[in-house]
Amino acid sequence: MLYLTMEHSTRMFMENTLALEMRRLLESNAQPQGFLQFPSTSLGSSPTYWQACDSRGNVLGSTDNLRGHVLPLSDTGLRSVQEGQAVYEVTRVNNVPMLVYSHPVTMSGGTLGILQVARSIAEQEQAVQTLQTSLVFGGVFTLLIAVGGGWLIAGVSLRPIDQMTRTAHMIGIERNFSRRVQHNGPQDEVGRLATTFNSMLFALETAYQQVAQALQAQRSFIADASHELRTPLTTLRGNLALLQREPPISTEDRTAVLGDIVDENERMIRLVNDLMTLARADYAPKVELETISLPRLFADIERQAKSLNPTCTFSVRNIPDMQVIASRDLLKQVLLILLDNAFKFTPEQGCVELCAQQRGDQVFINVRDTGIGIAEATLPHIFQRFYRANQARSGSGYGLGLAIAKALIEKQRGQIHAESEPGQGSTFTIILPASVASIPVTHQLPDNAQPAKVYSYAQS
Numbered sequence: 297m298l299y300l301t302m303e304h305s306t307r308m309f310m311e312n313t314l315a316l317e318m319r320r321l322l323e324s325n326a327q328p329q330g331f332l333q334f335p336s337t338s339l340g341s342s343p344t345y346w347q348a349c350d351s352r353g354n355v356l357g358s359t360d361n362l363r364g365h366v367l368p369l370s371d372t373g374l375r376s377v378q379e380g381q382a383v384y385e386v387t388r389v390n391n392v393p394m395l396v397y398s399h400p401v402t403m404s405g406g407t408l409g410i411l412q413v414a415r416s417i418a419e420q421e422q423a424v425q426t427l428q429t430s431l432v433f434g435g436v437f438t439l440l441i442a443v444g445g446g447w448l449i450a451g452v453s454l455r456p457i458d459q460m461t462r463t464a465h466m467i468g469i470e471r472n473f474s475r476r477v478q479h480n481g482p483q484d485e486v487g488r489l490a491t492t493f494n495s496m497l498f499a500l501e502t503a504y505q506q507v508a509q510a511l512q513a514q515r516s517f518i519a520d521a522s523h524e525l526r527t528p529l530t531t532l533r534g535n536l537a538l539l540q541r542e543p544p545i546s547t548e549d550r551t552a553v554l555g556d557i558v559d560e561n562e563r564m565i566r567l568v569n570d571l572m573t574l575a576r577a578d579y580a581p582k583v584e585l586e587t588i589s590l591p592r593l594f595a596d597i598e599r600q601a602k603s604l605n606p607t608c609t610f611s612v613r614n615i616p617d618m619q620v621i622a623s624r625d626l627l628k629q630v631l632l633i634l635l636d637n638a639f640k641f642t643p644e645q646g647c648v649e650l651c652a653q654q655r656g657d658q659v660f661i662n663v664r665d666t667g668i669g670i671a672e673a674t675l676p677h678i679f680q681r682f683y684r685a686n687q688a689r690s691g692s693g694y695g696l697g698l699a700i701a702k703a704l705i706e707k708q709r710g711q712i713h714a715e716s717e718p719g720q721g722s723t724f725t726i727i728l729p730a731s732v733a734s735i736p737v738t739h740q741l742p743d744n745a746q747p748a749k750v751y752s753y754a755q756s
């Protein structure tokens with residue numbers, strides 16, 4: 297654009313200059329015969345050349361500075377002038393580039409003549425040529441700098457992305473989510489991408505670890521379950537072999553063996569039932585929750601607990617009509633598991649207590665005993681599947697009771713935890729949401745409000 301504009305404006309300037317010279321001459325020579333008296337001075341510094349021709353282009357006269365050279369006029373130009381049109385032509389005279397302006401005039405005697413004025417455009421051509429060369433070289437040079445600079449800048453700014461790509465690739469190969477992208481630059485788009493990428497890796501690492509742990513837990517669960525099943529099956533196999541023996545065993549031995557078989561069978565049924573309960577708790581999509589009146593549930597449990605043959609004192613604290621959101625059957629099952637354990641681990645002179653209290657929108661149900669307690673080191677493990685802290689006293693238990701209790705309580709959107717002091721006793725606490733009807737008015741606060749006061753109803 298610069299080149300074209302420059303070339304055009306230079307040309308226009310020259311054409312205007314020549315047109316002005318021509319007009320001046322024409323104005324100063326009112327008499328047609330005076331056209332051959334060319335002006336001695338000209339516009340600008342460069343010399344102006346004049347030439348007069350007849351209508352066929354034959355030269356009639358010219359200025360001395362032409363030194364006998366002729367200002368040419370092309371056939372097309374001649375025809376245009378003959379038709380009365382002035383023309384500009386670029387031509388070469390004595391190897392010098394010239395702009396020639398040919399103008400039709402009426403010569404003395406009324407005949408048509410051609411008056412030509414010309415100037416050298418060598419300087420202008422040279423200037424435009426220099427500009428062209430500068431533009432070409434400058435353009436190529438700038439392009440090279442731009443390509444090189446762009447290459448460098450893109451390389452530097454895309455390096456973290458390249459690093460991320462390589463990290464992602466390595467993670468794919470190694471399955472190592474602990475890798476992180478190193479980015480010390482500013483928190484621009486790339487910086488934010490690196491941060492997001494790292495937090496995604498962290499989330500993946502956590503999820504991967506959880507899946508690995510779950511898989512490990514599943515494996516050990518299957519191993520434990522098979523191990524527990526193998527013992528009664530082996531015993532059964534041995535007992536059946538005894539029954540098949542020839543000669544047959546005595547009637548008393550036979551009765552004892554059959555008794556063993558029934559016991560082992562019952563143990564197996566219990567284990568399979570426990571495993572099924574756990575599996576259901578794990579995979580059942582959701583349980584139906586309802587509003588349960590705790591005093592009524594406690595009365596039921598008090599009756600049923602007698603079938604567990606407690607040797608120690610068992611008491612249920614009378615509580616005001618408290619209502620929880622839970623599944624009646626599941627909550628009952630959990631409380632019976634906790635009471636069964638409490639009776640098992642509490643000596644005859646000890647006591648077991650079932651009570652509840654409401655704090656705000658939560659109900660705390662406690663199963664408290666004054667039994668042998670649980671050692672501090674084992675307390676965190678008692679809710680694990682197949683965990684038995686006290687094998688000798690656990691008797692026929694498989695270490696699944698508390699695991700089932702935990703799974704069932706979590707299904708009801710509650711929590712369970714244990715506190716214990718070895719030799720003093722243990723307290724298992726279940727926390728469940730209270731029914732809205734039983735929440736004191738002061739506690740029915742908006743979701744984002746903090747409860748101001750905690751109410752306790754733990755009175756006998």
Ligand code: ADP
Binds near residue numbers: 638670678692
């Ligand atoms: P199990 O079905 O074999 O009784 P649980 O899961 O119910 O297994 O209990 C796991 C372990 O927790 C038991 O082996 C026992 O050592 C301990 N435990 C549970 N409840 C009590 C309790 N009330 N007092 C003392 N120890 C307890």
